[in-house]
């Protein structure tokens with residue numbers, strides 16, 4: 302009997318820039334788990350080998366160590382490009398302003414020449430660039446606007462509030478609240494964010510979509526929650542508010558809900574426990 306020859310279905314190939322970073326490595330894991338072949342690119346300027354070492358030897362993952370602003374030659378067709386390479390924390394982009402400008406998505410009211418200018422303007426420029434390629438070359442494009450995200454694989458010393466507060470609490474050192482701590486943020490657990498981004502890519506929507514968690518709190522409330530969640534004896538100390546620090550940030554996720562059927566699922570308490578667990582072994 303002649304066996305039936307069945308063509309294997311097409312395996313999609315994804316390129317992930319910033320694959321060794323916090324978001325890029327979680328995205329890579331999700332794509333591999335959903336059957337993609339992933340080509341990861343990173344120059345380790347802020348990424349870490351540890352974030353991708355578990356993928357070593359996986360035939361569906363190939364890694365190229367390269368600066369994403371240099372020309373990249375790939376010898377096989379690519380289905381999706383996910384651009385996640387950029388310094389994204391205030392400490393990183395203060396040290397790497399040129400690299401940040403070169404790599405990087407708002408109709409934001411931002412100060413182009415302030416300390417956050419290299420990051421804010423890079424995002425705006427990237428959206429303009431993506432829409433220009435979309436219109437000029439009829440390229441299929443997606444634009445995600447990512448809001449504050451947290452989870453395992455964030456860098457302990459990246460300067461952002463989640464790793465800063467957790468590491469301070471775990472060391473029983475005072476939590477450094479900037480200003481009076483009245484400014485608000487809303488934090489999305491990384492698995493929720495990555496699922497939202499994946500759904501956006503697989504949709505046919507080419508205008509910007511907010512992905513984030515709309516549960517908003519002040520930084521003072523957040524500091525207290527971290528102290529409770531870690532069981533720390535830390536106190537709170539107040540430090541000067543950085544220049545141009547936004548007073549409020551909370552995504553309107555109406556579009557993502559409607560178009561992608563997506564909304565965050567992981568409550569802050571649960572996401573924080575997972576993040577604290579990750580940091581415990583590292584402080």
Ligand code: UDP
Nearest residue numbers: 391460461462463465477478479484520546
């Ligand atoms: N923040 C703080 N203490 C810290 C680090 C940050 O109070 O040690 C505040 C910061 O001023 C901002 C918020 O926490 O209002 C979130 O800061 P982050 O750098 O994480 O992200 P941003 O939303 O500012 O990009």
